[in-house]
Amino acid sequence: MSRASKCCEYCKSQDKYSPTAFTIDHVQPQSLNGTSDADNLAYACFLCNRLKSNKSNVFDPITEKWFPLFSPRQDTWNEHFAWSEDATQIIGLTAIGRCTVKELRLNREKLVEYRQCIISFGMHPPDS
DSSP: OOTTTBTTTTTTOOOOGGGOOEEEESSSSSTTTOOOSGGGGGEOOOOHHHTTOOOOOEEETTTTEEEEEOOOTOHHHHEEEEEEETSSEEOSHHHHHHHHHHHTTTTOOOHHHHHHHHHHHTTOOOOO
């Protein structure tokens, strides 16, 4: 939780504003031989964790190739994602970013509404 600055390591939602408890995600799923070592764990909101499920790779229709989902332990968020001009949408900058945005639905309607609400209080986007 402290390593993630109390934010979902995928969608960057802040846990203090979440109506549901955050979870610990296995970046490499246990079903795919992932461990419970700290180097394989990520702080995640309930929906990002649920949508990620046991996936580690997804198909990118643009390149027609398989790519890994974003890994908070191996990848740098700002290299794969950026905020839209109004900071309500996450934009995938790379194939990993695009695939993760699509698969985890990082711009789902309620997330965009949440971002719009907390922007007005100067609470979004969170510090990287």
